[in-house]
Amino acid sequence: MQIPLPGTKHWIKFKYNSSKVPRLSQDYKGSNQIKIFRKTYESQLRKTSKSTPLAQLIKSIQGDSGAPLQVLKTLTDPSTIIQEAQIQFATQKLNKKVVINQVKVLNLNVTKKNIPRALRFMDAFIKLLEYRGHQFEKGADGTGFIRMNGEIEIDIYLREALKRIPPKRNDDMSEYVYTGEFILQIRKDSYKKEWRDGKISLENSLVPIVAKLEIIAAEEKQWKEDSEIQKFK
DSSP states (O other): OOOOOOOTTHHHHHHTTOOOOOOOOSSOOSOSOOOOOOOGGGOTTOOOSSOOHHHHHHHHHHTOTTSOOOOOSSOOSOOHHHHHHHHHHHHHHHOTTOOOOTTTSOOOBSOGGGHHHHHHHHHHHHHHHHHTTOEEEEOTTSOEEEEETTTEEEEEEEEEEEEEEOOSSTTSOOEEEEEEEEEEEEEETTEEEEEEOSSSOSGGGHHHHHHHHHHHHHHHHHHHHHHHHHHTO
């Protein structure tokens, strides 16, 4: 991006107000965004001759005719958590003085215009999880966590992506604007994974997301069982 780097004595001169701030190139015509692509083995578009446990599980879930696999265009018979969130957001819209208590309502870090989409996605996500025998619960800060098979807990967080707008002048601050793209993040101890809108929308990634969560939970459960066995050896 032709971004200039400060010299070795920059901060010494800066301390005495004698350092010149490097200026950005005026000739750069390239993109002002950087994309980090998926690792090859995680790409949903990749065709492999050998099936993987994740691919087999995705196929199994998709083959279940009774499973709720679609994110509907309208919020229909929402789950209790989503129904509570819907009421809270509607109340805030009617009465701007109402402050939402994030402990009592699901924390969705999205713009107001994208709240309906976020509610529809999370409702479909929760229903598929419950159909598969898992539970979705709200954490103390309003974010959610999943209790896989009643024992393995995985934190989850839905947010809308931000884009940095460079300052027009040297003394201006950078501006960050919402892009409309959704990001679903999961955490389990030091492990973290994200799904983001792109060629495949988050709605169309519903089954792979749930399948991945089940794989993570199965691996965690196996690790715990192996650890217990090692204790008694």
